[in-house]
Amino acid sequence: MSVWVGKNTRVVVQGMGRDGSFHAKGMKEYGTKVVAGISPTKAGESFEGIPLFATLAEAVKTTKANTSIIYVPAPGAADAIYEAIDSGVDLIVAITEGVPVEDMLGVWDYLKRVQSVRKGLPRLIGPNCPGLISPGQCKVGIMPGHIHKPGKVGLVSRSGTLTYEVVHLLTQAGMGQSTCIGIGGDPINGTNFIDALAAFQADPGTAGIVLMGEIGGTDEDEAAAYIKKNVTKPVVAFIAGQTAPPGKRMGHAGAIISGGSGTAAEKIRAFEKAGVPVARIPSEIPGLLAKAMKGGKAAPKTKAKPAPKKKAAKPAKPAKPAKKTAAPKKTTKKKAAQRPVRKARAAKTSGRKKRK
Amino acid sequence: MNLHEYQAKELFQRAGIPVAQGIVATTPAEARAAAQRIGGAVVVKAQVHSGGRGKAGGVKLANTPEEAEEKARAILTLSIQGLPVRKVLVTSAVDIASETYAAILVDRAVKQPILMLSAAGGIDIEETAHTNPGAILRIPIDLTTGLLPWQARSAAQKIGKKGKEALAMADMLVRLYQVFWSEDASLAEINPLVITKDGEALALDAKVSIDDNALFRHDDLEAMRDTADETAGSILARQKGLSYVPLDGDIGCVVNGAGLAMATMDLVQFYGGKPANFLDIGGSSNPEKVVAALKIITGDSTVKAILFNIFGGITRCDDVARGILTALDQLTIDVPLVIRLTGTNEDLARKILAEKGLTATTSMDEGVKAAIAAAQGGAQ
Numbered sequence: 001m002s003v004w005v006g007k008n009t010r011v012v013v014q015g016m017g018r019d020g021s022f023h024a025k026g027m028k029e030y031g032t033k034v035v036a037g038i039s040p041t042k043a044g045e046s047f048e049g050i051p052l053f054a055t056l057a058e059a060v061k062t063t064k065a066n067t068s069i070i071y072v073p074a075p076g077a078a079d080a081i082y083e084a085i086d087s088g089v090d091l092i093v094a095i096t097e098g099v100p101v102e103d104m105l106g107v108w109d110y111l112k113r114v115q116s117v118r119k120g121l122p123r124l125i126g127p128n129c130p131g132l133i134s135p136g137q138c139k140v141g142i143m144p145g146h147i148h149k150p151g152k153v154g155l156v157s158r159s160g161t162l163t164y165e166v167v168h169l170l171t172q173a174g175m176g177q178s179t180c181i182g183i184g185g186d187p188i189n190g191t192n193f194i195d196a197l198a199a200f201q202a203d204p205g206t207a208g209i210v211l212m213g214e215i216g217g218t219d220e221d222e223a224a225a226y227i228k229k230n231v232t233k234p235v236v237a238f239i240a241g242q243t244a245p246p247g248k249r250m251g252h253a254g255a256i257i258s259g260g261s262g263t264a265a266e267k268i269r270a271f272e273k274a275g276v277p278v279a280r281i282p283s284e285i286p287g288l289l290a291k292a293m294k295g296g297k298a299a300p301k302t303k304a305k306p307a308p309k310k311k312a313a314k315p316a317k318p319a320k321p322a323k324k325t326a327a328p329k330k331t332t333k334k335k336a337a338q339r340p341v342r343k344a345r346a347a348k349t350s351g352r353k354k355r356k
Numbered sequence: 357m358n359l360h361e362y363q364a365k366e367l368f369q370r371a372g373i374p375v376a377q378g379i380v381a382t383t384p385a386e387a388r389a390a391a392q393r394i395g396g397a398v399v400v401k402a403q404v405h406s407g408g409r410g411k412a413g414g415v416k417l418a419n420t421p422e423e424a425e426e427k428a429r430a431i432l433t434l435s436i437q438g439l440p441v442r443k444v445l446v447t448s449a450v451d452i453a454s455e456t457y458a459a460i461l462v463d464r465a466v467k468q469p470i471l472m473l474s475a476a477g478g479i480d481i482e483e484t485a486h487t488n489p490g491a492i493l494r495i496p497i498d499l500t501t502g503l504l505p506w507q508a509r510s511a512a513q514k515i516g517k518k519g520k521e522a523l524a525m526a527d528m529l530v531r532l533y534q535v536f537w538s539e540d541a542s543l544a545e546i547n548p549l550v551i552t553k554d555g556e557a558l559a560l561d562a563k564v565s566i567d568d569n570a571l572f573r574h575d576d577l578e579a580m581r582d583t584a585d586e587t588a589g590s591i592l593a594r595q596k597g598l599s600y601v602p603l604d605g606d607i608g609c610v611v612n613g614a615g616l617a618m619a620t621m622d623l624v625q626f627y628g629g630k631p632a633n634f635l636d637i638g639g640s641s642n643p644e645k646v647v648a649a650l651k652i653i654t655g656d657s658t659v660k661a662i663l664f665n666i667f668g669g670i671t672r673c674d675d676v677a678r679g680i681l682t683a684l685d686q687l688t689i690d691v692p693l694v695i696r697l698t699g700t701n702e703d704l705a706r707k708i709l710a711e712k713g714l715t716a717t718t719s720m721d722e723g724v725k726a727a728i729a730a731a732q733g734g735a736q
Contacts, residue, residue, distance in 0.1 A: 159615020
């Protein structure tokens with residue numbers, strides 16, 4: 001099993017430029033069903049056996065694509081997302097980096113109105129993300145497929161290469177992945193940690209979860225509270241940017257400590273309060289997760305017991321004796337994790353916001 | 357990108373937000389002339405990209421042009437939070453009856469712009485947000501309608517404004533939202549928004565930050581960029597599309613990807629070192645970016661060792677290795693270089709590096725430890 005992408009995923013690529021076509025080929029080689037590409041100028045031709053169409057609507061109608069991946073450069077990215085929302089696909093993955101915040105505010109405003117009538121669909125992942133992969137089944141993104149391995153760990157992250165780093169460590173430790181989701185480094189994105197946590201909780205193929213956050217915003221804090229209440233599977237967290245200075249944007253548009261909030265310390269505290277073990281450095285993640293998966297959930301949800309904090313300065317794998325948690329071995333499934341209910345305000349029906 | 361107060365006030369004026377008359381001066385003599393033209397008492401205000409200007413002595417009242425010249429002379433020698441003052445804004449002084457805080461910004465949690473309003477004007481809003489969040493009114497703004505006049509009126513009334521004052525303030529708030537939206541701002545702030553003793557509403561100060569990602573459609577704003585405080589390294593980084601944040605340590609870091617770059621900084625600190633910078637060369641590698649990165653880092657004289665941390669995905673390790681060799685040809689690098697490479701084409705990269713006698717580790721932890729040792733003079 002997997003989350004959001006799998007054997008039935010049929011991908012259309014929006015933006016068959018240099019990057020788009022390169023990754024279309026990469027996804028196809030990984031085994032993903034890449035059924036169409038969009039290129040207004042090369043419609044009717046094909047690329048590496050992938051038929052090209054002028055419009056997304058036509059491509060979806062002809063090829064039954066259900067997932068779109070977007071490589072359109074930033075100035076046109078929002079328009080591409082709108083086209084994808086209107087095309088009726090269920091999943092939209094926006095890889096593009098550098099999309100203006102106002103464009104994304106407009107997209108979100110429109111998307112949530114569509115989602116309110118389409119039962120939460122389509123789902124938007126990104127922008128400014130590496131995409132997602134269900135190892136061995138389907139890759140919808142730009143990550144190096146070969147470092148992944150099928151398995152039971154669900155991973156969700158705001159970053160790209162740092163995720164690869166951790167996936168690599170997990171794979172080396174023999175811990176395969178069910179699905180790895182990059183939600184992106186922008187301040188306004190389509191899918192947040194809670195969405196991914198709910199999906200992993202509901203996915204029978206996922207037994208443990210790695211959550212990789214970073215400075216900026218409060219998504220991690222909300223995720224921590226959500227885990228405490230709704231997630232029975234073991235979760236291990238990591239926060240990048242523990243040494244980042246305030247007020248500086250650390251590469252990602254969303255990675256900024258503003259007004260003294262959004263610090264790594266704040267987020268780490270939130271996870272520890274929720275009983276989620278926090279790795280101090282990436283190489284601790286596999287060990288902590290293995291331990292948590294062995295012992296069931298790291299801490300009982302009723303008593304906010306602090307995470308098993310390892311005091312020793314030893315960095316590498318915490319080869320401490322397996323910790324016996326007070327909690328029962330395998331917490332029985334509480335309830336089917338429901339899709340988080342969006343704060344859907346009264347659906348405005350006027351047309352989508354046009355800039356100036 | 358942050359605008360200076362005088363630049364933000366230009367945007368305000370264009371949008372019809374009342375501001376006190378002001379003239380920019382770069383010398384004491386210019387400040388004197390400006391005060392003469394404005395007439396009456398003036399305020400001389402440092403134009404630097406930092407908060408706390410008043411506390412640092414960067415804002416002074418002057419009753420005569422002579423006094424304005426004198427105050428400007430003093431202010432133009434100041435450095436505020438490390439930034440030298442190069443310009444002052446001379447603006448007519450007003451008699452303040454009340455002060456309000458007003459700002460439009462993006463609320464990430466609700467994914468909407470919001471109006472923030474507080475009767476405690478002139479305050480440190482960040483501090484108030486922490487200590488007394490109840491004192492701040494937060495009104496979410498619908499994108500389809502924008503900030504509606506009735507919402508603005510009601511907000512003004514809620515913080516205690518009445519009659520004409522409330523109307524004048526509401527009008528400014530609606531216009532402030534127009535500035536925010538049309539200029540792709542991430543923040544448009546008036547602190548304080550004052551009501552004068554004559555009952556006039558004015559933006560006494562102005563702060564506007566523009567979304568960097570939207571500058572491509574605002575050439576006029578890009579032209580307002582003040583590069584005077586930027587180092588050569590920061591300017592080169594921007595031109596080459598690298599994310600670069602200088603820090604105060606001694607280990608120069610070159611990393612692909614922002615998350616990995618942050619984690620690298622953290623790891624350096626974790627093992628007892630101090631990073632000299634955050635530097636993300638981006639997802640797709642071309643050797644030229646590597647050369648630019650090394651140019652930036654070698655321009656920082658405090659750097660005692662350079663650490664490359666590359667996880668090859670889309671970035672090909674061999675491209676990075678070629679970039680390193682090119683940089684070694686072009687630049688004099690007299691500090692130790694520690695390289696960590698793994699992922700796409702790493703074997704090829706190793707071969708390329710070996711031509712110059714360079715080696716690379718595969719583990720991030722090992723790379724970081726080696727860089728720290730090298731910076732301390734241990735491992736070369």
